[in-house]
Structures are given as C-alpha cells and as structure tokens.
Amino acid sequence: MDDSVVITSPRLVSIDDEDTRMLPARTDIVKVQGDITSLITKLCNSIDGKAHINYVFKSVKQDKSISMEALGKIYHNEIKAFIADQLDVPKNTPLVYSSKLTRNSYFALFLSNKPTDLSRIHEDAETCNINDFWLANHLIDLHIKSYLINKPTIFGKHTIGQFNSEMLLGAQSTNYEAKSGRGTPGTIHDLLKINVWLSPEMEFNINLIKQVYFTPHNGEPIGNSVLKDESLFFIGQKAQSSSTRKWDARKSQRNFMGFDAPASTTRELAKNPMALFSNSIAYYITYLQNCVIEIFSSLSVSSTPIIFSATHRIDVQDIDCLSSLANITVIDARTRPNKAEDTVILQFQKDNSADYVRAGDISNVGSLDRERAYIVVNDNANDGTTITDSTGKVYNSFISAVIASKKIPTTKFDFYTDLKLYNFESNNKIISQGVDGASKLKSAQTIERLHNELIIKKVCFQGKSFSLETDVCSNYSLISIRRNSDYVTFASVTCVTIKDNTVTINNQKIYSSKNFIDKIEFNNRYESLKYLLPNAPSDVLSDLYNDSFIIIDKESKESLVSYHSTRVPNVIGNANFDNINLWHSRKEGEATPFTQSALPEKCVLPYYASRSKDFNSIFISDHGTYVDYFITPHQPVNSTVNKRNLTKRILVVDLKGQHRPVLKTKVALLYFDSHCSKFIKNKAVAYKTLLQKVSEAPFL
Structure with a gap:
C-alpha cells in the first residue's frame, strides 16, 4: 500500500500539546548514551576505591559421560569455595554471584575487597559464550548493590561478603497465626527481587518481581536487615519463598504493600495517596532508576528515563456486541x-x-x-x-x-x-x-x-458470528500465542470475515512447535511474520512472543502484532517531577497539595485525568513505524494510586518485511476498534481486545 494513502478513523483524536491532562509520563526504562564497550570499561572500575569487580573463570576438558546437572553442582561448589576464600569468609556463607556454565568452562562475577586484573575479562567471557550485554547487566547489578549498601546516613556498616548475597527491597512484615492449631506460626514478608537488563539498543530496564517469604517464629530469621527501617534485606539460605501469598494472615494484622492491597485497604489509604504510593512498585522502580542514573553519572555516562508522551487518544467503545x-x-x-x-x-x-x-x-x-x-x-x-x-x-x-x-x-x-x-x-x-x-x-x-x-x-464454538462496530471490511487471520517455560509454542489461528459490522468465524486451528508437521505448515503459511521478530528467524512459530496477538489482513497482506516485553516501557510516574524527592519532602512536613482537587501536574498517579470516571481511553504514543499504548480509566486526580500502567507495542509489516506507519493502516484501526468496554472495565480481562479473546478461546 502507498504511504500517501491515509486510513483515518473518526474516533482517533490527536492530542493538543497544551492539554494539561496529557502530561508526559516517566517510564521504567532508562536510555544510556554511548557504546557497550566503553560502558563495560567504566563499569569495571572500582567502586569508591573499596569494592572491586572480580571474576573467576575456568576452562577444562570434561568427560562427556558426566551429566550437565552433575557438572553444575561441581562448578558451583568450586565457585563458592573460590569466592569464600577471596573474601575470607566461612565456606558456608550464603553467596550470590552471576555465573555462566558450559560443559568445559565456567565464569562468575562477584565483588571483592581485593583488586584484580580485568584486562582479559572480555576474552574469558567470550569463551563461555557470554556477550557484552550479559556482562554489562551483571556489572550494573553489582554496582546497584554497592550503592545501596554504602549510601550515607541511611545504611549501616556491612561486610564486603554481603555484597554477593541475595538482595530484596520493600520488606513488609505481617504476623501469621496458625488456624485451629494447623500450620506453623510465623512471619510473612512481602519483598521485591531486582532484575536488570540492558538491551542492544542501550536501553536499561529495572524489573521488580514480587516475592513472598515466610519464617517460623521458632526458626531462623529471614536474613540480615540492611536498612534501619528493615525495608532492604539480604536473604538467608533457609527462608521459604513463593511468587504468591500462599501463607494467609488476618486482615487486621496484614501490612499490605501498595501493589497488593485489597479494595477496602486502598479506599482507606486514598485519603493519603502518597502513603500508598511510597510502598508501590512504581515508587521502588523510580528510586532504583535514580540510583542507576547517579551511578552512571559518577562514571561519566549520560542516561535519562524514557518519556511516554501521548500523541493520540481513542475512547473505548461502550458496545453490547x-x-x-x-x-x-x-x-x-x-x-x-x-x-x-x-x-x-x-x-x-x-x-x-x-x-x-x-x-x-x-x-x-x-x-x-x-x-x-x-x-x-x-x-x-x-x-x-x-x-x-x-x-x-x-x-x-x-x-x-x-x-x-x-x-x-x-x-x-x-x-x-x-x-x-x-x-x-x-x-x-x-x-x-x-x-x-x-x-x-x-x-x-x-x-x-x-x-x-x-x-x-x-x-467461538457454536454461534460463529457477532457484531462489531467498525468501518473496516476484509478477511483476516487472528493468531494468539502461548509459550511455556520450556519454550514450547502453541498458536491458535482463527480465520474471520468482517463485513457490515459483523464478524463471522470461518475456522480455527491450533499449531504446536513440538509437532514437526504443524511447524512446517505454520512457517510456510505465515512466513511474513518473521519480519515482526528480531533477525527474521526461519522458525517463526518457535520464536513468537508469549501472549502476543497477531492480525493478518489477507487482502492488503499487512500483519500487525501487539505484544509486551521488558523492552516496552511501562508508565510509572509523572515526568514533570521526581516522585522520590517529592515523597521525602512530604515526610519532612513540607506542604504539598495531594488532594482530589489538585492540579494534574501536581499529581503522582494517574497523570491522564478527567472528571468522568465512567469511560476508558486508549492513549497512544506514535513513533511512526511502531506505537506504544496503554488503557486507563478517566478518573479524578489522586483518587487512588494505580499500579504501573501496562504498555503494549504494535508493529505492522507488509509482505516484503517493510514496516508500515501504524496509524495509517486499516489493520491497526481494526485492532483499536475491537477494544470493548465490557472487557476493559473487568480487570481480569483488561487489555484483551474482543478479537483477541475470540482467537485465544481454545486456551481459556
């Protein structure tokens, strides 16, 4: 299709730069200036002249009859023994290090109070198939730990050995009482695990993963507290962890984190939204971003958070389809x-x-x-x-x-x-x-x-048709992707015809990457999808992103993909001020208006505000060949402090792999038209378009 042909929708509204409701928003990704080689060189410098980057590398020829699992145990024991010796700590000291294992070699990074020669770190890392970005990720991780531990006036004194322990943020402790004599009394800890990632585009992401720990009253403590207020912990080896709160506690005793509070608790805290925000994931990500930016600045590396600026808005249709x-x-x-x-x-x-x-x-x-x-x-x-x-x-x-x-x-x-x-x-x-x-x-x-x-x-299974208000008419293939932890991919393909505001389901089929015939058929039939992926792989089915959604226009031969990954920036705060400094000034008694009548530019979250809370809007940041968007309800300023807004990215390519201007394609407008308020209002299915729900029905 010629780029001069512009597809428009009456519901797609351009946002005026002077509209104060549409403030630029801070995201969870930081753009780093410079190249990866110079960044690694600077990251290898000692930290405040005290903590030194160190590594252990070993290359040996191993008997092929020994399993990789057995070799892993041998290698990890050797690494732990080496680090304990270097740090002069007992061999049973809990240690966390960044490692890469192969059959004939291992490589591990750690912090030490002894300097070492790093002139061959690149060569030794490459022997273990470690690229520069992996190396940079873990160097940054060690710098963050050192920064947090040595921050003046907040942190106590800690030994260099603790630099290599598992570090978690945001501890909230609540008492757990055994019910009817069953279970073990103890303490539940809500914590956040830090994961860092530097992409080839030199974009740095901090991802915080919720972890729940439980320690019995008569057992060992969870670990060593780093902060005086016990909001930063080094975790001991015997603490039990879970990704969800499987240990229950009475509501009157629970000290909820802001990102996991029930509606009743949220309503109580709504009177003081900053109190809730100060214990949210958005708060901690902003705090860690500030730490990383300061670390980079001390190394003469320029960096700045990526900003989400909405260019367009589409109001979600309130249709009963x-x-x-x-x-x-x-x-x-x-x-x-x-x-x-x-x-x-x-x-x-x-x-x-x-x-x-x-x-x-x-x-x-x-x-x-x-x-x-x-x-x-x-x-x-x-x-x-x-x-x-x-x-x-x-x-x-x-x-x-x-x-x-x-x-x-x-x-x-x-x-x-x-x-x-x-x-x-x-x-x-x-x-x-x-x-x-x-x-x-x-x-x-x-x-x-x-x-x-x-x-x-x-x-999907019986009616085979439903109504959808849209100006788009064509034949489409709808593809939903599911991928498990073992990288086995399933694709649900639904062929539909859209005409006269009616969607007719023609057929559905499921493809599996474990099935050789399925894989060959899918890769041949949908070969053009390789252009939606990095490096255009030949095995398209195996490489598609989990939970991604694809629409293929059979007439224009254009393919759209909607997905979320760690490389897509999530909105976490108002870009017009520093949320963390704002919170500390609030604690020190400075008068800052945080009320529902506050001006939008004064609020923390949400930053896209309206007096009518009964509607949802799709806010779009148009970058030409891709768009980022998120959906949020219109609501009064600071009525509550939301979770991070999940942002999704949309790409559109043609049959030759050329990236199309997204908002000029009818397949993109169909995608936005298929957002239905019936699903958006229900949090369990938010961000799922009606067409995506139809396509993924076999998985549900």
Missing part, C-alpha cells in the same frame, strides 16, 4: 468443601437460575450437554495454580499440562483441566469456565467475568 447467557450449570470440583462456600454456591444458583452437579458424579466429561454452559468451581489456587495431576504434581500453566498429556496420554488431571484438555483436542467443544474458590462467586465483577468468558466461548 455479545448476547446474554442462559442454561448455566455449576460443577462443584472442590476437594475440600466447607459450609461457608456451600452457602455462596447456593446463593449463586438462586441468583442465576443455575443447576448444580458434583464433579465426582460425572464419569465422562465428553457426556456433558453442549446446549448448557458450565461454571466449574475449583479449590482455592495453591501458589497461583489449581492444575494438578493424580500424583499431586502441580503445573503452572495449562500449556504445561497439554505437553504432559501428550507425553503420557493416560495422565489424569483435576476435573477442570481434564475438561479443558478434552476441548483442546475435540471439535465438538463444551462451553465451560473455571473459578478458583467458591467465595469468588460473591463478587459481581467475578460473575460478570465468568459470563463474558462463557459467551465468548459460545460465540
């Missing part, structure tokens, strides 16, 4: 029922005129009635998942269960997973949706989400 739902049956698949949950299920049945059946009374999931919609009530999630097999093994995703079932077809899973596996393989699918914990059926938002998911599946 889906029909209502009837003939609902509740399947009780709980293994640990209780009277309180029984009451919730009974009330849900009455309110929704639903039938009830126990999962144990269903001998074959394939015998379920296709004319009904089933809500399967599972046990509460354990560590973020309810997927288990008959041996008790836990799976962290449905895709992992799919792979396990293909390896051993006789494997039996929990009822709902068995039902989803049946649908995954069958052409005569059953309309069903699970809910983890019967207590969630008390939530109107959860019930709305369940209805929406069931209706989407009914449309």
Whole structure:
C-alpha cells in the first residue's frame, strides 16, 4: 500500500500539546548514551576505591559421560569455595554471584575487597559464550548493590561478603497465626527481587518481581536487615519463598504493600495517596532508576528515563456486541468443601437460575450437554495454580499440562483441566469456565467475568458470528500465542470475515512447535511474520512472543502484532517531577497539595485525568513505524494510586518485511476498534481486545 494513502478513523483524536491532562509520563526504562564497550570499561572500575569487580573463570576438558546437572553442582561448589576464600569468609556463607556454565568452562562475577586484573575479562567471557550485554547487566547489578549498601546516613556498616548475597527491597512484615492449631506460626514478608537488563539498543530496564517469604517464629530469621527501617534485606539460605501469598494472615494484622492491597485497604489509604504510593512498585522502580542514573553519572555516562508522551487518544467503545447467557450449570470440583462456600454456591444458583452437579458424579466429561454452559468451581489456587495431576504434581500453566498429556496420554488431571484438555483436542467443544474458590462467586465483577468468558466461548464454538462496530471490511487471520517455560509454542489461528459490522468465524486451528508437521505448515503459511521478530528467524512459530496477538489482513497482506516485553516501557510516574524527592519532602512536613482537587501536574498517579470516571481511553504514543499504548480509566486526580500502567507495542509489516506507519493502516484501526468496554472495565480481562479473546478461546 502507498504511504500517501491515509486510513483515518473518526474516533482517533490527536492530542493538543497544551492539554494539561496529557502530561508526559516517566517510564521504567532508562536510555544510556554511548557504546557497550566503553560502558563495560567504566563499569569495571572500582567502586569508591573499596569494592572491586572480580571474576573467576575456568576452562577444562570434561568427560562427556558426566551429566550437565552433575557438572553444575561441581562448578558451583568450586565457585563458592573460590569466592569464600577471596573474601575470607566461612565456606558456608550464603553467596550470590552471576555465573555462566558450559560443559568445559565456567565464569562468575562477584565483588571483592581485593583488586584484580580485568584486562582479559572480555576474552574469558567470550569463551563461555557470554556477550557484552550479559556482562554489562551483571556489572550494573553489582554496582546497584554497592550503592545501596554504602549510601550515607541511611545504611549501616556491612561486610564486603554481603555484597554477593541475595538482595530484596520493600520488606513488609505481617504476623501469621496458625488456624485451629494447623500450620506453623510465623512471619510473612512481602519483598521485591531486582532484575536488570540492558538491551542492544542501550536501553536499561529495572524489573521488580514480587516475592513472598515466610519464617517460623521458632526458626531462623529471614536474613540480615540492611536498612534501619528493615525495608532492604539480604536473604538467608533457609527462608521459604513463593511468587504468591500462599501463607494467609488476618486482615487486621496484614501490612499490605501498595501493589497488593485489597479494595477496602486502598479506599482507606486514598485519603493519603502518597502513603500508598511510597510502598508501590512504581515508587521502588523510580528510586532504583535514580540510583542507576547517579551511578552512571559518577562514571561519566549520560542516561535519562524514557518519556511516554501521548500523541493520540481513542475512547473505548461502550458496545453490547455479545448476547446474554442462559442454561448455566455449576460443577462443584472442590476437594475440600466447607459450609461457608456451600452457602455462596447456593446463593449463586438462586441468583442465576443455575443447576448444580458434583464433579465426582460425572464419569465422562465428553457426556456433558453442549446446549448448557458450565461454571466449574475449583479449590482455592495453591501458589497461583489449581492444575494438578493424580500424583499431586502441580503445573503452572495449562500449556504445561497439554505437553504432559501428550507425553503420557493416560495422565489424569483435576476435573477442570481434564475438561479443558478434552476441548483442546475435540471439535465438538463444551462451553465451560473455571473459578478458583467458591467465595469468588460473591463478587459481581467475578460473575460478570465468568459470563463474558462463557459467551465468548459460545460465540467461538457454536454461534460463529457477532457484531462489531467498525468501518473496516476484509478477511483476516487472528493468531494468539502461548509459550511455556520450556519454550514450547502453541498458536491458535482463527480465520474471520468482517463485513457490515459483523464478524463471522470461518475456522480455527491450533499449531504446536513440538509437532514437526504443524511447524512446517505454520512457517510456510505465515512466513511474513518473521519480519515482526528480531533477525527474521526461519522458525517463526518457535520464536513468537508469549501472549502476543497477531492480525493478518489477507487482502492488503499487512500483519500487525501487539505484544509486551521488558523492552516496552511501562508508565510509572509523572515526568514533570521526581516522585522520590517529592515523597521525602512530604515526610519532612513540607506542604504539598495531594488532594482530589489538585492540579494534574501536581499529581503522582494517574497523570491522564478527567472528571468522568465512567469511560476508558486508549492513549497512544506514535513513533511512526511502531506505537506504544496503554488503557486507563478517566478518573479524578489522586483518587487512588494505580499500579504501573501496562504498555503494549504494535508493529505492522507488509509482505516484503517493510514496516508500515501504524496509524495509517486499516489493520491497526481494526485492532483499536475491537477494544470493548465490557472487557476493559473487568480487570481480569483488561487489555484483551474482543478479537483477541475470540482467537485465544481454545486456551481459556
């Protein structure tokens, strides 16, 4: 298509630079000036003349009969012994180091109080297939630790050996009491693990990952406190960790972090939004960004946070494109029922005129009635998942269960997973949706989400058409990607026709990168998708991003991809001021107006504000060949402090791999048109367009 042909939408509005509601926003990525070689040279300098970058490298010829797992244990023991000797600490001291292992060599970075010769660090790293960006990432990580520990007036004195311990931020400790004599009394700690990444584009990202730790009252402490207020910890070896809060505590005793507070707590803290913000992920990322910028400045390296400036806005359509739902049956698949949950299920049945059946009374999931919609009530999630097999093994995703079932077809899973596996393989699918914990059926938002998911599946599996208000008409392929931790990729491809505001589903098919025939067929049929990926790989299916969504216009031959990765900047704050200094000035008693009547430029979050909170808008930052966007509700300034706004990136390429100006293509406007307020308002499915929900239905 000729670039002179401009596709427009009446709903796409350009933002006036003078509109004070649309302030530039700070993101979680810092742009670093200069080249990678000079940066590494500067990072290798000693820190304040005290902490020195050190490394251990060894290259040997190993017997090929020894497994890599066994070699790893040998190498790690050697590394730990070497570092302990260098630091003059006991050999059982907990140590964390950055390492790279191969069959015939190992390489590890650490901090030491003894200087060493670094003239061959590049050559030794390359022997272990370590590129300069990996080296820079871990050098920066060590600099951050040293900076935090040695910051004057805030941090106490610590030994150089602690520089190599696991460091976590944001400790919030709450008491856990065993219920009815079951469980172990102890303390729950909410913490944030620091991950850093420098991309080939010299863009530096700090990613904070939530970690929950538990220590029994009669056991060893979680570790050594670094800060006087115990908000920074070195973690000991015996502390139990989890990515979710599987240890519960009474609400009256919990000290919630801002990024994990229930609605009731958020409402209480809304009167003082800065108190909530000071304990949020956005706060800590901003704080660490300031640290890194100061570190770079001390090394004569220029850096600055990337700014999100909205250029366009599209208001999300408030359309009712889906029909209502009837003939609902509740399947009780709980293994640990209780009277309180029984009451919730009974009330849900009455309110929704639903039938009830126990999962144990269903001998074959394939015998379920296709004319009904089933809500399967599972046990509460354990560590973020309810997927288990008959041996008790836990799976962290449905895709992992799919792979396990293909390896051993006789494997039996929990009822709902068995039902989803049946649908995954069958052409005569059953309309069903699970809910983890019967207590969630008390939530109107959860019930709305369940209805929406069931209706989407009914449309995909039975109705085959639905309405969508758009000026675009063509034939499209919709592709949703799922990828597990073992890098096995599944692609759900849905072919649709859009005409006269009606979307007609023609067919659906699932491709697997584990299946040789599937891989060949997908890579041949959708070869042009390689231009959406770095280095244009020949094996397209295996390299597509997890949770990405692709629309292929069969007429214009243009392909759109929407995705999020660590290289896409998330909005974390108002770029017009430094959030951290603002918070400290607040603590020191300086008068700063943080109220709902405050001017937008005075607020911390949100930074795109309106007096009407009943609508959502898509804010777009147009960079020509790509756009970044996020969705936010219109709401009063500082009514609450939000989480980071998840930002997604959109690229459009043609059949020859040429990147198209995104906002001039009809496939991009179709993508924005398919955002439906029914899903945006429900947080469980936010950022999913209606077309994406249709495409990924086989995975749900």
